[in-house]
Amino acid sequence: MKKEFKIPQRKPLMIDMGRIEEILQEIDLTGEPPQDEHVRQYYFIKKNRMLTDALKAERGRELTFHVNTFGCQMNAKDSEKLSGILLASGFTETEEEDADFVLFNTCTVRDNADQRVFGRLGRISHYKKRNKDMKIGICGCMMQEASNVEKIRKSYPFVDLIFGTHNLYRFAEYLCEILSGDQKVVQIWDKTDQVVEDLPSDRKFSFKAGVNISFGCNNFCTYCIVPYVRGRERSRDAREILQECEQLVRDGVSEIMLLGQNVNSYGHDLEDGISFPELLEEAARIPGLRRLRFMTPHPKDFSEELIQVIKRNPNVTRHIHLPLQSGSTRIIQRMNRHYTKEQYIALVDHIREEIPDAAITTDIIVGFPGETPQDVDDTIDVIRRAAFDNAFTFIYSIRRGTPAAGWEQVPEDQKKVQFDRVLKEVQESARRQSEKLQGKVMTGLVEEVNSQTEGYVTARLSNNMIVHVPGDASMIGSFYPIHLEECRGFYYFGTICEDRT
Numbered sequence: 001m002k003k004e005f006k007i008p009q010r011k012p013l014m015i016d017m018g019r020i021e022e023i024l025q026e027i028d029l030t031g032e033p034p035q036d037e038h039v040r041q042y043y044f045i046k047k048n049r050m051l052t053d054a055l056k057a058e059r060g061r062e063l064t065f066h067v068n069t070f071g072c073q074m075n076a077k078d079s080e081k082l083s084g085i086l087l088a089s090g091f092t093e094t095e096e097e098d099a100d101f102v103l104f105n106t107c108t109v110r111d112n113a114d115q116r117v118f119g120r121l122g123r124i125s126h127y128k129k130r131n132k133d134m135k136i137g138i139c140g141c142m143m144q145e146a147s148n149v150e151k152i153r154k155s156y157p158f159v160d161l162i163f164g165t166h167n168l169y170r171f172a173e174y175l176c177e178i179l180s181g182d183q184k185v186v187q188i189w190d191k192t193d194q195v196v197e198d199l200p201s202d203r204k205f206s207f208k209a210g211v212n213i214s215f216g217c218n219n220f221c222t223y224c225i226v227p228y229v230r231g232r233e234r235s236r237d238a239r240e241i242l243q244e245c246e247q248l249v250r251d252g253v254s255e256i257m258l259l260g261q262n263v264n265s266y267g268h269d270l271e272d273g274i275s276f277p278e279l280l281e282e283a284a285r286i287p288g289l290r291r292l293r294f295m296t297p298h299p300k301d302f303s304e305e306l307i308q309v310i311k312r313n314p315n316v317t318r319h320i321h322l323p324l325q326s327g328s329t330r331i332i333q334r335m336n337r338h339y340t341k342e343q344y345i346a347l348v349d350h351i352r353e354e355i356p357d358a359a360i361t362t363d364i365i366v367g368f369p370g371e372t373p374q375d376v377d378d379t380i381d382v383i384r385r386a387a388f389d390n391a392f393t394f395i396y397s398i399r400r401g402t403p404a405a406g407w408e409q410v411p412e413d414q415k416k417v418q419f420d421r422v423l424k425e426v427q428e429s430a431r432r433q434s435e436k437l438q439g440k441v442m443t444g445l446v447e448e449v450n451s452q453t454e455g456y457v458t459a460r461l462s463n464n465m466i467v468h469v470p471g472d473a474s475m476i477g478s479f480y481p482i483h484l485e486e487c488r489g490f491y492y493f494g495t496i497c498e499d500r501t
């Protein structure tokens with residue numbers, strides 16, 4: 001008799017690797033693959049386990065995998081899910097790119113991200129010549145563009161598996177197909193309304209984790225490819241988000257980052273959904289959660305309620321990333337961003353008044369179609385008045401299919417000149433802001449051993465600033481009071497003051 005599947009269909013906890021064995025024992029492989037997506041993927045994970053066991057016996061060694069991640073925090077989070085499925089399927093992770101299975105999780109937000117992927121794919125073909133059994137997969141945002149899929153099929157025929165962002169949760173099933181035979185698998189979907197919960201996830205850090213709160217974006221900024229490759233906004237159920245956070249804290253995580261393309265519009269698509277400030281406050285109340293971050297808010301929806309929630313919850317980190325994109329009202333409007341230069345400055349001033357210890361960082365694009373040097377003067381004016389603590393500055397990159405791609409472009413040499421002006425301004429602002437912290441003692445969470453300076457570890461402060469301090473691997477994941485001694489632009493060298501906090 002077929003055993004009943006014991007795992008509830010809407011069990012909202014994230015599955016840790018230890019519990020996977022328990023779940024797999026409940027799966028019956030004698031029948032057809034189940035229809036329920038969640039159970040179905042575990043069915044394929046179990047099948048993969050059998051296939052990898054056979055391959056390991058045949059080759060007399062472990063089977064290795066390597067996931068190569070490009071792009072943002074969302075992709076890093078997706079890669080943890082992909083790695084989780086590979087581990088559960090019987091693979092072992094390796095740092096090396098010449099693994100038995102190599103997966104590229106791609107980004108397409110700017111052209112240089114695309115180019116880096118093609119460059120890496122070219123290099124990896126050499127490994128496949130040496131190891132004929134090697135399998136190569138490619139997934140993520142780039143694959144949602146038909147031209148990229150075509151290019152890979154034509155110019156990189158050694159790629160075995162191609163899938164996109166909407167069907168990532170089917171990865172175990174696709175893996176099963178390529179492990180079972182020599183056929184290629186290409187599966188790209190236009191959209192999905194599914195949010196499949198509870199698949200394995202291999203967290204990269206034991207002490208910090210990202211938690212998706214929504215997928216996709218409805219804003220359609222005219223330069224941006226994200227709404228096309230990630231689809232319309234879909235919010236996760238608040239209970240599932242909060243239970244995932246609670247589970248992470250029980251597992252020893254002390255810092256959580258809530259992730260969405262526009263976190264402020266969280267819940268708008270849900271019936272009876274709670275708002276983002278409400279969700280943030282609920283999460284901040286989880287006992288034992290020492291730090292709560294969120295990424296990314298949109299200035300147009302940054303509400304007073306959100307400012308007050310941050311202000312009254314000291315475990316919500318003192319860091320607000322508030323993408324400006326341009327300081328010129330004319331350009332901001334052409335970007336379809338729905339705020340003016342003055343509104344942005346007023347918002348920053350208000351945040352600084354209410355939460356004076358919060359660092360404010362931003363993203364800026366230079367060379368958007370129609371941008372003149374006078375528009376860049378406005379951007380520089382905002383950088384000075386907002387006194388950004390740090391900023392990512394990008395040269396505008398044409399994204400096919402977006403409105404701005406068809407507009408008259410700024411000449412490359414002009415883009416470069418203006419980019420250098422903005423970069424210089426941003427660097428000076430970051431230095432001025434960072435220097436204000438000289439001599440202070442602030443709490444840092446040690447994240448990793450410093451690869452550049454021997455005998456040092458790298459910690460992150462609540463305001464997102466990085467500090468390098470003398471130490472060793474035993475400190476990773478713990479909080480320490482750190483004396484900020486030597487400012488190096490946007491980061492510090494410091495020392496631990498006393499015993500662990």
Ligand code: 5AD
Nearest residue numbers: 223224323363364365394395396397
């Ligand atoms: N060109 C340059 N930068 C871009 N970004 C998004 N799309 C483009 C583009 N076409 C930048 C924005 C965004 C960040 C994640 O990437 O600044 O905030």
Ligand code: SF4
Nearest residue numbers: 217219220221224226
């Ligand atoms: Fe892109 Fe704008 Fe959505 Fe951000 S808010 S993902 S920049 S469309």
